[in-house]
Structure formats: structure tokens, C-alpha cells
Amino acid sequence: MAKYFDVHPDNPQARTISNVADRIRSGALVAYPTDSCFALGCQMGNRDGISRIRSIRNLDDRHHFTLVCQDFSQLGQFVHIDKDVFRAIKASTPGSYTFILPATKDVPRALPHPKKKTVGVRIPDHTVTQALLAEIGEPLLSSTLLLPGEDEPMTQGWEIKERLDHVVDAVVDSGDCGTEPTTVIDFSDGEAQIVRRGAGDTARFE
Template sequence: MAKYFDVHPDNPQKRLVGQVVQLVRDGGLIAYPTDSCFALGCQLGNLDGLGRIREIRHLDDRHHFTLVCADFGQLGRFVHIGNAVFRSIKAATPGSYTFILPATKDVPRRLMNPKKKTVGVRIPEHTVAQALLAELGEPLLSSTLLLPDEEEPLTQGWEIKERLDHQIDAVVDSADCGTEPTTVVDFSSGEPEVIRVGAGDPARFE
């Protein structure tokens, strides 16, 4: 049964944030809010968590997982990013964008696109997500909480707990979450290609 954490959207309770992060460190899979919508998240090396995300969302090995990072210090460790691309991404972050970039050797191969050796990264503009990332000290391996055969992501914490109670370990609810997935921009060729239009304005990359 999933634990339910009611976290203040503007002033996240440090005690609750600490409990959620400890659960993640212990191998847990959580549903947590971002500026785009709820995401499923676990630690980078959590094979069980990765498998559960694939199972919940019915994902194949071509799916781009996202490393949700606190800042560019974290992001730069996991992707190769040139100066021009850095400036372009910097101007749009934090925000509701996911960027696909060539992965560094610090990214486990199982998280990369098998052909392109790329991975998704993002820096969210959400107080609770940032509090979790700051406490964890590393990115959260994440995927949008969009269930198979459904067009809209789940946006209510109580509904997520009700529907995924025995598949995840915790729901972090802050009653303040976006309702639309991120805009995805592929920079793997060095030039931006918008491959999904979502919450972030795609105009700056078109």
C-alpha cells in the first residue's frame, strides 16, 4: 500500500521531504508533482523501480526516460552539451521542457535510447520537486504518469493512490501541479527538433 504525503506547495515540510527521499533511497518508486504533471520517479540505479515504471506504463526499450535534475550542475554530468545548445536550454529552464541529448558514461546503458545513445533531461520549476531533488542530491529517474490507453495524465494525488496503490510506494501530493506533459525538444543532432508539443512554449525552438 502506497504512503500518502500531503506536502505544502510553497513551503514543503522538511520532515516529509526527508521521509520521501529516504523511501527513494531505500529503493522506492514514488509519484510526485512537477510543473508539467505528475511523474513516476526512482533512483538512477533502481532496477526494480525502472521495471515497475515500464510495467505501469507499458513501455518498450525505445522509450526515452528522463533524468529530472535540480540544476545545470547535475544535468551537465549526464549529458554532452555544447555552448550554443547550453545557451538555448539555459534560456528555457527551469520550465516545462524535456531535452534529449547525447548521454555521458554516467548514464546506465539501460536508460539510453539503444540506437542513438541519448537520454532525456529536464529542470522543473516546481517547489516540491526541487525540494525533493535538493534533499536527494542527485537526479530522479522519471517518466510522465500517463497510463496505457489514456490520453490525459493523472493529475489528482488521491486518484493516483487509488489506482496505483499496490504498484508504487508513495504519492507526494501538493495540490499544485501542471496538467500537461512537457514539450520535448531533441538536441541530439545539435539543432532543436520539437518532437512533442506540451506545456512549454515550442516557439523558441521552432
């Protein structure tokens, strides 16, 4: 049964954030809020967590997982970025964007796209997510909490707890965080390709 954590949206309780982080380090799969919508997240090397996300969302091995990073310096450890792409991404973070880029050797083998060797990265503009990332000290491997056959992600923590009680280990709730997922920009070939139009403005990438 999933543990439910009620977190203040503007002043996250340090003890609660620490408790959630400890669970993640111990192998937990959590549902947590971001600046676009709820996500499923676990540690990067958590193979069981990855498998459970695939099962919950009915994903194949071509799905791009996202490394949700605390800041740009952390993001730069896990993807290769040239100068032009660096400027474009830097100007758009933190925010509701996911960028697909070539993965570095620091990314666990199970994560990159099997053919392209790419991975998604993002830096969220969300107080609770940032507090959790700071406590963990590394990115969260994540995927949008969008269930098979549904058009929009769930927005209420209590509903997530109710519906996913036996398939996730914890639910972090800090209030409604919207239904629109991130805008996804593929920079793997050096040029911006809009893969999905979402919460982030695409004007600078057109």
C-alpha cells in the first residue's frame, strides 16, 4: 500500500522531503508533482522501478525516459550538449520542457533509447520537486503519469493514491499541478525538432 505524503506547495516540510528521499534511495517508486503534471519517479539505477513504470504505463523499450535534474550543471553530467544547443536549453530552463539529447556514460545502460542512445532531460520549475531533487542529490528517473487509454494525466494526489495504491510505493501531494505535460524538443541531431507540444512555449524552437 502506497504511503501518502501531504507536502506544502511553497514551503515543503524538510522532514517529509527527507522521508520521501530515503524511500527513493531504498528502491521506492513514487508519484510526485512537477511544474507540468504528476510523474512517476525512481532512482536512475533502479531496474525494478523502471520495469514497474513500463508496466503501469504499458511502455515499450523505445520510450524515452526522462532524467529530472536539479540544475543545469547536473543535467550536463548525463547528456552531450554543443554550444548552440547549450544556449537554447539554458534559456528555457527551469521550465516545462523535456530535451532529448545523446546520453553520456554516466547514464545507466537500461535508460537510453536502444538505437539512438538518447535520453530525455529536464529541469522543473516546481518548489517541491526542487526540494526533493536537492535532498536526493541526483536526478530522478521519471515518466509522465499518464495511464494507458487515458487522454490526460491524473491531477489529484488522493486519486493517484486510490488508483495506484498497490503499484507505487509513495504519493507526494502538494496540490493540483495541471494536466498539460512538458513540451518535448529533440536535439539529438543538433537541430531542434518539436516532438510534442505541451506546457512550454515552442516559439524559440520553431
